Amino acid sequence: MTQGTAQVLAGPPAAAALLDEARRRAARLPHPPHLALVRVGEDPASVSYVRGKAKKASEVGLSSHVHALPGDTTQADLLALIGTLNADPAVSGILVQLPLPAHLDPAPVLLAVNPAKDVDGLHPANTGALWNAHEGLRPCTPAGIMALLAHHGVPVRGARVVVVGRSALVGRPVAGLLLNADATVTVAHRATPDLGAVTRGADILIVAAGQAHLITPDMVRPGATVVDVGINRVPTEDGRGRLTGDVHPDVAQVAGALTPVPGGVGPMTVAQLLMNTVIAAERQHAQPEVTGELVR
Numbered sequence: 001m002t003q004g005t006a007q008v009l010a011g012p013p014a015a016a017a018l019l020d021e022a023r024r025r026a027a028r029l030p031h032p033p034h035l036a037l038v039r040v041g042e043d044p045a046s047v048s049y050v051r052g053k054a055k056k057a058s059e060v061g062l063s064s065h066v067h068a069l070p071g072d073t074t075q076a077d078l079l080a081l082i083g084t085l086n087a088d089p090a091v092s093g094i095l096v097q098l099p100l101p102a103h104l105d106p107a108p109v110l111l112a113v114n115p116a117k118d119v120d121g122l123h124p125a126n127t128g129a130l131w132n133a134h135e136g137l138r139p140c141t142p143a144g145i146m147a148l149l150a151h152h153g154v155p156v157r158g159a160r161v162v163v164v165g166r167s168a169l170v171g172r173p174v175a176g177l178l179l180n181a182d183a184t185v186t187v188a189h190r191a192t193p194d195l196g197a198v199t200r201g202a203d204i205l206i207v208a209a210g211q212a213h214l215i216t217p218d219m220v221r222p223g224a225t226v227v228d229v230g231i232n233r234v235p236t237e238d239g240r241g242r243l244t245g246d247v248h249p250d251v252a253q254v255a256g257a258l259t260p261v262p263g264g265v266g267p268m269t270v271a272q273l274l275m276n277t278v279i280a281a282e283r284q285h286a287q288p289e290v291t292g293e294l295v296r
């Protein structure tokens with residue numbers, strides 16, 4: 001919890017606004033958008049994430065179905081299911097819950113999803129579109145971060161933004177979205193020397209490094225906006241563990257605004273997934289020929 005002076009950039013109200021918009025736009029379509037949720041095996045975190053996504057989908061008037069495949073599903077069977085969902089005009093969006101069991105290779109699975117239904121925004125056609133500022137589906141956490149900044153009135157245009165982390169899921173795509181929004185973007189990573197010297201240059205600091213409390217107050221420019229994407233479980237005395245971000249809580253004494261963990265970026269991701277499903281359905285409604293096997 002942040003207890004310092006920084007404004008709290010709360011996720012729930014921004015997520016609620018995004019969900020309201022998704023609900024409104026879904027209601028304007030002739031059929032409720034449909035989200036196909038694919039999961040393989042019984043990894044408890046995946047089971048709970050997929051259940052949460054299905055529940056939120058119904059809350060905004062989307063239909064969804066959980067395709068729960070057994071843990072020993074073959075690559076061919078998984079690809080066959082994706083092919084069926086690609087070809088089904090009633091399916092607006094397809095989400096394959098990661099991680100897959102170790103015997104399955106995620107790359108060909110993500111490649112098999114029709115980019116027009118790729119609501120995770122991870123297909124190379126969509127990541128390429130993002131980097132070229134073309135229309136496409138954007139990855140959920142990065143797009144959710146942009147929506148969070150917009151909701152709280154943080155101006156991005158011209159701002160000096162430092163992104164710490166270059167993962168395919170967060171660092172890279174959020175850097176692309178920021179660039180598309182006319183920010184001045186620097187990407188730092190594991191090999192960056194003197195990270196603090198770089199992060200102190202940021203008006204907006206986005207941290208997605210997966211390292212608990214990597215960012216300490218001395219690394220933050222006074223008054224900066226700090227977005228903490230990290231979700232790290234740290235041990236506690238009672239053995240249950242506690243969630244903490246990549247940003248040290250004392251950064252609240254220096255920053256102008258800071259996202260809490262939990263309750264910051266987290267709620268934006270699922271909201272954006274549902275928004276993406278609505279966007280996919282809208283585009284398929286306008287251009288039905290891209291929903292089948294034609295566009296890959």
Ligand code: ADP
Binds near residue numbers: 164167171191192209
């Ligand atoms: P996520 O999925 O949260 O983005 P990953 O674990 O996939 O996180 O990636 C971690 C990213 O954070 C990598 O790009 C790595 O270079 C960066 N990173 C990790 N540790 C540090 C560090 N100490 N300093 C700067 N960058 C780091």
